[in-house]
Amino acid sequence: MSTTKDFIVEQLKEQIADFKASAKRETVGRVIEIGDGIARIEGISEAMMSEMLEFKTAKGAIYGVALNLEEERVGAIILGDYLAIKEGDEVKCLNRILEVPVGNGVIGRVLDPLGAPLDGKGEIQADKFYPVEKIAPGVITREMVKQPVQTGIKAIDAIIPIGRGQRELIIGDRQIGKSAIAIDAIINQKGQNMKCIYVAIGQKESKVAGIVAKLEQAGAMEYTTVVLAGASDPASLLYIAPYAGCAMAEYFLDKGEDVLIVYDDLSKHAVAYREISLLLKRPPGREAYPGDVFYLHSRLLERACKLSKEFGGGSITALPIIETQSGDMSAYIPTNVISITDGQIYLMPELFYQGNRPAVDAGLSVSRVGSAAQIKAMKKVAGKMKLEAAQFRELAAFAQFGSDLDKDTKAKLERGKRLQEIFKQGQYSPVPVANQVLVFFALINGLVDDVPVEKVSDFEAGLYKYAATSGAKILKEIAEKKELNDKLEAEMKSLINDYKGGLEYLIK
């Protein structure tokens, strides 16, 4: 007992002896104008760009970020309750750039853009702090995108493959399944050695609560972090949210891991930045966006990368989402982000209302990385599928006029209809890549041609079930070897024919 007491006293003495009193020189200023989440500050002549500022208010410290450095004053955004700040309050420079906590402790949590917990599960156990703004990795450190991100969505994995380190834009009107694609992709990352970060920018809190519940139900929160800046949060938080999410992703990147990050959505982010810019009296440009709105998104999306082996080999795959107004892809923000990303998934309202869900428009959607981001087995079956889909689109348009079509055209149309049926997929039901290969293999080899169009989805569901029991070995081989050989193809063919033997609805 006494030894512990002595030990503590000794420690205490040591600590006090070690403590060196020093007077720090601090730069201070005064608030001269406050309102709309923006403060103008006099003094703080040594403030740096995007430096953190501390406002001393009656209700305690509130933090802000310096954004405008002018001749005699500084314009700052306030991260928190700006109503507590009064004119004349003292402002202190903190000599550090805005940082967020990162580490394994953020996984499975719902955080605000400053890294404070919103899920009531207690403080974040952070390993480190990372700056919110960071320069993207350079050319030397990067590598070609070559590994696939399996989204589990048949239409995307087959025609618009996404690779690890790619930036693939999801674009479309409101209420058309943009977020659904991203959520399905996150759910399908289970067991794929991927961390996920979902950044909700200006989303309804009820929608985010629904998403978190769904992810939890699917067991996806074990590897997912949700960064939330809700619709009622100030524009300053909306503005930093994607950068904060990216900083959290960079921690895993530096450890050589793969990360999938979803920005939902960047049009609201641009609107928040427009609000801040206009309040800071920066000159407006097209659609009242400031001049640097392109840089706003390019510097964010450029941080998505695939690093080479020498630099850890990690990757950040970004899925930004953009909402268009009645399909207008040529508006300012959509064109900007399309030009920054490595391809886009375009969701079409017509397809959605016809019942083709996900409503991916195979014509307007592209992936500039292409088949480099597919496993060999998928490459083999999807190459032919792309051709079939393109031919179907071409024929379907003019086949509406005449009924007198030659045999070849008719066959192609029938095949195309079945292809379209196979691309239909329910929400929250991603399909494993081996199953996808199996069903696409059946289609391109004409094994689905004798299934009635309205029965295709039944056929598909039945095939998965049958394969899970009788063809487990085949599925395993596809998933592990990732390529097809003659023997495997023959086995797949006989598996599908065996399954079809028990069906009653086939066209004779």
Add this chain to the structure above:
Amino acid sequence: MKITVKQLALSLYESVEGKTPSQAKQVIGEFVALLAKKNLLARADKIILEFTKIWHIKHGIVEAQVASVNGLNKTEVKLLKDYIAKISRAKEVLLSEEISAGILGGVIIKYEDKILDGSLKTQINELKNKMIK
């Protein structure tokens, strides 16, 4: 174009610089007449403030406030003045004193937009934070 307070103060400074007191008096008279003509007399207070600032910058004068518990004696004031002159590279320091019991001990120096907090209270707080860690 609107003339800012700063521009007015600067022009006043430039026109009185190096003049004898009587000449300066005449210049100031003309300046006030100009203000009246341009309807700017309402901004006279601000111009005076700005003028003081410019005068201080041009002559290397720094205003500083020192807060202490019991007030300072002459040698302490002299030491502080020299110290502030050294760190702010000023030729002259105008020191104003302030009594504040809340800081427990030591001094807090304020000059321009800088604060040097050498108070006992802050140091105790820092020690506390360090001990908690």
